[in-house]
Amino acid sequence: MEALCRPDKTHWCDGSEAEKDLLTREAVSTGEITILDQKKLPGCVYHRSDPQDVARTEDLTFICTRSKEDAGPTNHWMSPADAYGKLGEIFKDSMKGRTMYVVPFVMGPIGSPHAKIGVQITDSIYVVLNNRIMTRMGKAALESLGSSGEFTRCLHGKADLNPKRRFICHFPEDNTIWSVGSNYGGNALLGKKCLALRIGSYLGKKEGWLAEHMLILGIEDPAGKFHYVAAAFPSQCGKTNLAMLVPPAAFRGYKVWTVGDDIAWLRVGKDGTLRAVNPEAGFFGVAPGTNKTSNPNALATIQKNTIFTNVLLKPDKTVWWEGLEAPPAEGGINWRGEAWTPASKEKGAHPNSRFTAPAGQCPSISPHWEDPEGVPISAIIFGGRRASLAPLVYETLSWAHGTYVGATIASETTSAATGKTGVVRRDPMAMLPFCGYHMGDYFAHWLEMGDKIQRPPKIFHVDWFRTDEEGNYLWPGFGENLRVLLWMIGRVEGTAKARKTAIGYVPETGSLDLSGFSLRPGALETLFKVDRGAWLKEIESQNEFFDKIGDRLPQAMKREQSKLKERLERDGA
Ligand code: O2Y
Ligand code: MN
8 A cells, every 4th residue: 555655654553642642733733633722622623624525425435346236226336446446546646745544443342243353544644533533443453453364454545635536435345445535524434434334234244243324222211221222314313312312301210321323233142132332432423403402411522532523613712513502702713714703604514514522421321332242132223204104103013024114214305405395215224325235135134134133122113203284393302202212112021002003013092101291282193193095105105216126125025015005905004
């Protein structure tokens, strides 16, 4: 890689505090980062990206398998030869005048049977400092690797940050990732979406486990009994908020513990349960909207040792974003690096601005978040984001039915995003942008996993985003979601009553604990109604997506769909 990129020097990262200080000083000297007020925000720094480099770029993200068919119809594909050739040209001499950093890292608790090792080469100090938080990085990772050759080879370079020369390429068959031309988030922190999900999902299929876009949380009841839940939601649906939920006043005896907010690696444990670990060591959370009501635990987490990216920099060297608190009267410098006041048209913080913070600093972090064997999962949740159709919550009938429900989850576009409202986008298991191989084979792998788990979790579907005709949310969300989680736990323990419908089990009237709480008149009925006509139309719409998957779609998916249709036609709701 040195011969290709021709850096002036190479630095092997050991992960020490001294190294962090050295790299921070270096990045401050070049303007790459700014030190924030160390009394108010100790250990915190600020970074602004190139304004054209502020989010993952799915159209520039490729799965480079030898056969195009193996990447499947939902991924962009490039042949490995073309990808190595094209990116090789961009990497050539790209680190002249720069330092090449070699970052060994572990995803998952060190020594855990779930853990995987990667080595990321990068010319970005910002990336090194982020990886230092998001992964277990440095000497410990190198020791963990020992003399084994088993690690994911990750090459990253900023090059000239030109979006026309930006490519994020995954070579699952070579256990390799090459990413060039971006210095932001999921494009550049290669342990995260690239390794932990795209390469991870491929390795999971090969080795018999699952890499999923899921948060993991624990619920402790007043008697000290624990249940763990893993939940998949499409991006930007509040996963971090749910993972750090604060119980409402009526449920103060309960505690919610955070294990992870974005990614879960799931394996069958020695005890026959499905065990989950969070492969990450930090949170790369979206800043706008994070405040002391929406997520007090996140706010407490980011008071120290945090990197803030693309938020507003205030003159007192603290930070602000839309939805944190009232706009600062004194203004500041916005995410584009321009002077900003509350009267400015441009936002102060970019909508995808982020904080990178160590998970261990979270007040709700689970005492078991680094258990090498992982935590036992009682329930899996698939979440859609749609204004109508699915009840607030329902329980699926079996693992195969749950897999079908996960495979068909969807979000609806809002007018702000596309100009069109209500366009349904399928996002199977919330993995559409993150599955490293053919989606049909991925569904088949889910079904196979079901046969291997002796004590499988129950699978549920939720939609927190149901609205009335005026577009008002029917369910308040946030901490109140605990009521729904507790109904699920009740189902797992056999104590919560349910009504069997064509689509699955919905809460029996009175079985969802609504104490100290009121909804709009009629909201509860709407939230639990199963509209037969709408479901029959939904089946038709699912077929468009299934047709796209083609002949690798497992028969069991179509079978589950036919069974649903039969139940709807036979029983109605
Ligand atoms: O835009 C980016 O690069 C970040 S996207 C992201 C970050 C943290 C967790 N999840 C996501 C996502 O897109 O799902
Ligand atoms: Mn995510």
